[in-house]
Amino acid sequence: MTTADTTPTPAHDADQIHELRERMITRMWAINALRTDQVAQAVRAVPRHEFASEFAADEVYDMNAVLRTRFGPDGETTSSVSGTWVQALMLEHADIGPGMRVLEVGSGGYNAALIAELVGPDGAVTSIDIDPAVIDRARDCLAAAGYTDRVRLAVADAEHGFPDGAPFDRIIVTAGADDLPPAWTDQLVQGGRLVVPFSVRGFERIYVFTRSSERLLVGEGGDVAGFVRMQGQGEHVQRQVPVAEGVTFTTDADPLPDQDKLAQVFIQPAHEEWTGVRMGPREFFATLQMWLATDMPGFGTLTGDADALGHAPMPGQRTPALWNGTSLAYLVLPRVSTDPDQWEYLVRGHGPNATTLVDSLVERVRRWDTDHRGGPGPRLLASPDLPPGDEVIPTRHTYLVARWDQPLDTPRLDWEADPET
Ligand SMILES: C[S@@+](CC[C@H](N)C(=O)[O-])C[C@H]1O[C@@H](n2cnc3c(N)ncnc32)[C@H](O)[C@@H]1O
Structure with missing residues (x-):
């Protein structure tokens, strides 16, 4: 060091x-x-x-x-x-x-x-x-x-x-x-x-x-x-699967997706569906990432640029993605208007079950839009004991459960109010 x-x-x-x-x-x-x-x-x-x-x-x-x-x-x-x-x-x-x-x-x-x-x-x-x-x-x-x-x-x-x-x-x-x-x-x-x-x-x-x-x-x-x-x-080493030139899938899923299978699926023609959910400039989408990450089995993120993914990825090039063993779906955010500036979430998928997987991701984004957009994100319950009947995210020491019922008045940071920007 x-x-x-x-x-x-x-x-x-x-x-x-x-x-x-x-x-x-x-x-x-x-x-x-x-x-x-x-x-x-x-x-x-x-x-x-x-x-x-x-x-x-x-x-x-x-x-x-x-x-x-x-x-x-x-x-x-x-x-x-x-x-x-x-x-x-x-x-x-x-x-x-x-x-x-x-x-x-x-x-x-x-x-x-x-x-x-x-x-x-x-x-x-x-x-x-x-x-x-x-x-x-x-x-x-x-x-x-x-x-x-x-x-x-x-x-x-x-x-x-x-x-x-x-x-x-x-x-x-x-x-x-x-x-x-x-x-x-x-x-x-x-x-x-x-x-x-x-x-x-x-x-x-x-x-x-x-x-x-x-x-x-x-x-x-x-x-x-x-x-x-x-x-x-x-220390947590992120598990990454190379998918194509410049495209990597990062996930905690166990077992890891098979690299050859994922690569073969990714080069198949894409099925695309618009979500109808639009964003303006500097809008807060951190809860969307958490909404997808907290209860979609097979969840991961795809790293790649617009050329590789067919459309602009989410900012930070960390595009939420789902792999169900045979098909891949992921969220991209192309600009759809310049006056005013607007972007719309679009879901792309590849593979034999792409349509179903894309539909489930589209539905999830729409539910975020109606139920959680502008909200505070989930409460997290963490315990070494497996909770009954809940969707659980296992980590090495704890089981996590995400609850999306937090009151909506949690104080938030307000970056727009910075007098020096
Ligand atoms: C962002 S810095 C800390 C900043 C600090 N609190 C300050 O006053 O600004 C993060 C620190 O965590 C330490 N760190 C990383 N892993 C750690 C571990 N397992 N146990 C203790 N410290 C650790 C790093 O060595 C590093 O100095």
Whole structure:
């Protein structure tokens, strides 16, 4: 692993920092990432530049900037100081009060210092990281910012939590997780909260789980996140099947689709059906991805460009797709009007059962449009015990059930309100 180049060190001017930080706070209130004075005060109190001395002040105090500090052998980011908006949002979700005991999983120092502000002198903050160099760096930064005695640091793998400091009132995970290890539930007090960037079949969302009983977590939330991936025992290697030149199918389905069969099906003529569901510019479709991912057996995503898929894929080139063993169907999003700008979901399919599979995907998209568009996404129930009679998503440690009955007034981020865009 390598660390970000730390020279030269930009000088940080106190007036400039004050101005930049206030601007950042204004933006975070505007988009609803900040929701309480307590979290805003913590952001005001902690000198973020002390945790990112190798970066210029305007970057440090840009709410969207992810400050990348550690890189793996292929150049991928393995550690960063996360964007401030997401740190603030997760702290708001955590609802941390004075005197609480909090575990942060994935360290860096800055977020731990914010938590220290929120728990105050009677609370306790433990921050763990799997990478000893991250802990060393965090220790130096916390010392420079004056938080040495207020945060306990340790090298540990998230998979086991941190038994020594348990039980915790709150656990905040800051690396992308694909599972909920039993240690997290066990080390949380009854009614305690676990805030985590959590992927369901490849779609990462910020979830706030509450420990509602001995073995049950109930999660709400659903804002889109993009964290560095979990390493160590909880690392999840995405299973990919090459389908054609530039086209890959990614799925958790077990067994994996047969590559030759999938490739043969993909070159057969396409059956297409319009859904009648249109989108305008900058519309929110994150719940559609979750709606499809949470209860379609054979679900996966197809990566490929418009040439390969016949039409424009969904943004981010992660096109929801279904494989039923003989046929493939997937969702594309061609632009259908330029004045006004509009896109319409279209379903394509290949193979002997393409028509049936395409119909079921079309019907699903239409139900999202009528029942869940603009809504908050699903509640997630997570337990190591198999629930009776529900559609279940199995992960290594837990069974997940998605419930689409969340009340519709959950506060959401509002990116349109950012005064600087
Ligand atoms: C986005 S960074 C953390 C940011 C930090 N919370 C901050 O203050 O900005 C994610 C961290 O998770 C750590 N990490 C990844 N897998 C882990 C694991 N299994 N256990 C503990 N830490 C892990 C990485 O080494 C990385 O430093």
